[in-house]
Amino acid sequence: MRKTKTAWLSLLLVLGLIAAACGDDDSAEANDDGTDTTAAVDDGGSDSLSGTLEGSGASFPDAFYQAAIVAYEEVAPGVTVIYNAVGSGQGKSDFADGLTAWAGTDSLVKEDEGLDPDEFLYIPTVAAPITVSYNLSGVDELQLSPDTLGAIFNGDITSWDDEAIAADNPDVELPSTAITLAVRADGSGTTSNFTKYLEKATGTWTLGSGDTIEWPSNAQAGQRNTGVAQIIQDTDGAIGYVDLADAEALGLTYAAIGNQEGEFVVPTLEGTTAALDGAEIADDLTYDPLDAAGAEAYPIAAPTYVLVRTSYEDQATADLVIDWITFLLTDAQDLAEDERYAPLPDSLRDRALAQLDQITVG
Amino acid sequence: MTTLTPITTAERPDLTIRARGSRLDAAFRGLALAAGLVVLAVLALIAYSTVDAALPALRAAGLEFVTSDRWAPNAPDGPHLGALAFVYGTAVVSSIALVLAVPVSIGIALFATEIAPRRLRRWITTAVDLLAAIPSVVYGLWGIAVLAPNVTGVYRWAHRTFGDLPVVGALVGPATSGRSFMTAGIVLAIMIVPIITSITREVFVTVPRGEKEAALALGATRWEMIRGAVLPHSFGGMVGATMLGLGRAMGETIAVALVIGSRPQIVADLFATGDAMPAVIVNQFGESSGTFRSALIALGVLLFVLTIVVNVLARVIVDRVQVRFRGAA
Numbered sequence: 001m002r003k004t005k006t007a008w009l010s011l012l013l014v015l016g017l018i019a020a021a022c023g024d025d026d027s028a029e030a031n032d033d034g035t036d037t038t039a040a041v042d043d044g045g046s047d048s049l050s051g052t053l054e055g056s057g058a059s060f061p062d063a064f065y066q067a068a069i070v071a072y073e074e075v076a077p078g079v080t081v082i083y084n085a086v087g088s089g090q091g092k093s094d095f096a097d098g099l100t101a102w103a104g105t106d107s108l109v110k111e112d113e114g115l116d117p118d119e120f121l122y123i124p125t126v127a128a129p130i131t132v133s134y135n136l137s138g139v140d141e142l143q144l145s146p147d148t149l150g151a152i153f154n155g156d157i158t159s160w161d162d163e164a165i166a167a168d169n170p171d172v173e174l175p176s177t178a179i180t181l182a183v184r185a186d187g188s189g190t191t192s193n194f195t196k197y198l199e200k201a202t203g204t205w206t207l208g209s210g211d212t213i214e215w216p217s218n219a220q221a222g223q224r225n226t227g228v229a230q231i232i233q234d235t236d237g238a239i240g241y242v243d244l245a246d247a248e249a250l251g252l253t254y255a256a257i258g259n260q261e262g263e264f265v266v267p268t269l270e271g272t273t274a275a276l277d278g279a280e281i282a283d284d285l286t287y288d289p290l291d292a293a294g295a296e297a298y299p300i301a302a303p304t305y306v307l308v309r310t311s312y313e314d315q316a317t318a319d320l321v322i323d324w325i326t327f328l329l330t331d332a333q334d335l336a337e338d339e340r341y342a343p344l345p346d347s348l349r350d351r352a353l354a355q356l357d358q359i360t361v362g
Numbered sequence: 363m364t365t366l367t368p369i370t371t372a373e374r375p376d377l378t379i380r381a382r383g384s385r386l387d388a389a390f391r392g393l394a395l396a397a398g399l400v401v402l403a404v405l406a407l408i409a410y411s412t413v414d415a416a417l418p419a420l421r422a423a424g425l426e427f428v429t430s431d432r433w434a435p436n437a438p439d440g441p442h443l444g445a446l447a448f449v450y451g452t453a454v455v456s457s458i459a460l461v462l463a464v465p466v467s468i469g470i471a472l473f474a475t476e477i478a479p480r481r482l483r484r485w486i487t488t489a490v491d492l493l494a495a496i497p498s499v500v501y502g503l504w505g506i507a508v509l510a511p512n513v514t515g516v517y518r519w520a521h522r523t524f525g526d527l528p529v530v531g532a533l534v535g536p537a538t539s540g541r542s543f544m545t546a547g548i549v550l551a552i553m554i555v556p557i558i559t560s561i562t563r564e565v566f567v568t569v570p571r572g573e574k575e576a577a578l579a580l581g582a583t584r585w586e587m588i589r590g591a592v593l594p595h596s597f598g599g600m601v602g603a604t605m606l607g608l609g610r611a612m613g614e615t616i617a618v619a620l621v622i623g624s625r626p627q628i629v630a631d632l633f634a635t636g637d638a639m640p641a642v643i644v645n646q647f648g649e650s651s652g653t654f655r656s657a658l659i660a661l662g663v664l665l666f667v668l669t670i671v672v673n674v675l676a677r678v679i680v681d682r683v684q685v686r687f688r689g690a691a
Contacts, residue, residue: 059648087648089655112652180538185624187649195436210436211649220539220635221624223645234511235539 046323050078053320057083057091057104059224060189061304063245063339064126065104068332072324075331081324088189089211095120095307101321103307106189107211108286121359122285123306123352125328126341127276129267130194130300131247131254134239135232136160138175143168145258146291146299150202152239153181155216160237168258178218182231182240185221187211193290193302194241201260201291201299241300244269245340259299260291271298272342281348285355301342311360318361329353409666416660419443422653427660433626433642435654443657445664447626451543451638452665455618456611458547458632459554464604466551467558474559475566476588487563494556502620505549510540510621517544517633535631541623544632549617554607561606565599566592598680605676609669615640639665 055065062085069081086094088105095103096114108122109115132149134142139160144152148164151157157164161174184191188211195209207213215221220235222228225246232238233250244267247254256264265271278294281287289301306325312318329352333343344352420427423443430444474486517537525531569592577587593600623635624645643658650658 087650089649089651090647092651107649110651185619185645187646189649192649206438208434208436208438212435212646212654214432214434214437215625219625220541223620231539 046072046076046327047078049076049320049323051316051320052080052082053102053317053324054082054100055084055091055102055104055306056086056094056100057307058088058106058189058304059085060106060128060243060302061104061126061341064332064336064341065328067335067339068328071332071335072327075327076323079320079324087187089187092307101309101312101317102325104304105307106302106304107192109307117284118310120307120309121355123308123325123329123355124285124287124303124344124348125306125352126333126336126343127272127289127301127303128341129244129269129272129298130190130197130241130302131244131252131267132239132257132300133229133232133242133247133252133254135234135236135252136175136177136239137236139172140253141169141172142253142255143258143264144255146198146201147204149257150198150204152179153198153216154205154207155181155218156204158218177237180231180235180238181215181219182228182235182238182242183213183215183219183221184225184228185223188224189304190225190241190243190302194300196288197290197300200288243302243340248340257299259295259297260293261295263295265296265298267298267300269337269340269342271296272301273345275299275301276303276342276348277345281351285348285352287348308356308359310358311362313361315361318359322356322359325356326353412659412663412666416656416663419653419657419660423657423660427657428664431626431628435650435657441653443653445639445657445661447628448637448639448642448661449664449668450628451622451626451636452612452640452668454543454632454636455546455550455622455638456608458544459550459611460604460608462548462551463554463558463607467555467603467607468562468600470555470559471562471566472588472592474563476584476592487560490556490559493552494560498553498614498617499620501549501553502617505545505617505621506541509548510545512540513545513548514540517542521633532630533632535629535633537633539623539635541621541635542633543622543636546618546622546636546638547632549621550611550614553614553617554610557610558603558607561603562596562600565596565603568599569595597683601676601680601683605673608672608676612665612669612672613640615644619644 062083065083069083072079072081083104085104088107091100091103092105092109092113092115094100104125109117109120132144136142144165145168148157148168151164158179159176160179161176166172166174191213192209192211195205195207195213198205199209207215220231220238222231225243228240229242229246229250229252232240232242232252239255242252247267254267256266259265272289274294275289275292275297276287278292278297279287279289286305287303289297289303291299292301306328308321308325312321329344329349333349336343343349422441426442426444428445428449430442431447431450432442432444433447434442470486470490474483478486514537517534517540520534521536524534525536573591573595574587577591578584582590618638619641622638622641624637624641625635626637626642627634629636639661643661647655647658
């Protein structure tokens, strides 16, 4: 008995030490929180700013924001930027409740989300293509027209040797494997953008659009992009929608999708930037790059935005926000490609920077 | 009247201590009362705020919330918020977990208290308790990465072998993937074994030595002694342990979310993908807003209510059965 007790005590001690070590980091961060936005505003250079800027929201641009945060620490060592990828809905709710100074969102703000349209500004930051990845033994190249894609995800086409798929791919020999749809189990902006595309560009899609879809019975759901990519990799005959970074990480093959001009385009960052160029930009800088015009444009591109307030309580916070978002739109854009996001075209980026001038204090 | 000589503290130092002790007693009682009240206050506040947040969805969905199995917040023909499929999924996976875990747990507990040599007992107890220390996300990841792919073959074998039988055949459909009610139930069963085992073990230990020895003295075998003395005495505790396990199974979130497959449907097929209440909340809450978010909170309230109902039922069963056993004795 004594021996086991000693063993347990020492195990507890070790665990306690580990916990204490982890705890130290936390308390250091908490201290930074406490100092909150005591910025020096004398000359406006990034390195003269200090304080903490908290944001939360969409997980889709998280990899890019985290990379940008690390880079920003170099130019503004006094500033701590925090981004928690809690989901667009939660991010908007945190922002509306005044818990965060900025938010990331893949979806636009709806009426019932507690934000007045004149309270906040949309700042587009990056975009990324959504691939239609598949796993079909013996088939390395696949072209899908929008109508075929809609019918596949609608559950109307259930076998790979269907006439519609064959018509899109005259030179490919298609096996009679059953189609398994790989979809998202969690509510997701990627699902929302993908189904909005199907709704907009196809005449065959009937299941509506949104973060959560009532998928047909041949669908299998995985957690996040990695989970969907995993299902595709594991299942012969699977097809699903995955962001480019995860599709590349697992080495999935992806289909070329027919765009508005009838060209079949594979998902690339260049094709996405081209789609942004061809998209119509609204006055509030929201835009819809889905099924955009242009022969080079990849038709399934997802935009993502940062929300900032039109008015901050103090000059210090406003300066921090403006400096951080300016960094995201300028120097950080080069980081986007490394993380497999498409940078904004110059025209849109200049309008986004101009949007920041509307931020006031008081 | 006799004169009272005052007692000095020098003569009876214990009296002052008692006086100080009574003040401490009062303070302690106050603290304990406050701690007890905090629990009630927290419970009341949670109940109030979640019901309040759930009301918009309950108003929008009405009775459909508990009678419909169609969960389609973004359907083209308007939102449908029927939670029945999630209730069904939670019930099915919890039942599978209990059916698998209870016999094993009671077996482990009996082995550890009655049969195993003294040396081995401690090791068994420690090993089972260690299972309880594994975080649920680890169980979930193990379920999705190891169990699901490997168990699919067993499911397919079960379908080939028993698929044509009446009734049983409906339960063993053609398994398309390892993500299913069954897989979630197996993972949950492993997760609730420690809690059921450790409580039933504690209960078995409290069986009076005299009763056990009396049974043996009457010529009972070890099994007859367990059946005649240990089990009747422990019935209430065993039901209590099972209910704690059930509570854990019903509320388990992340491990189930990872392996159940996330398709809200009511089917008899245990190898089909399904969904459960906590799983859908964790999966969809982050991106939700408005009425949809409110509906997810309403699911949480429903789960809360169901847990209370299950616990009350368990209490009733324990009371009834204990009366019966005492009557028989």
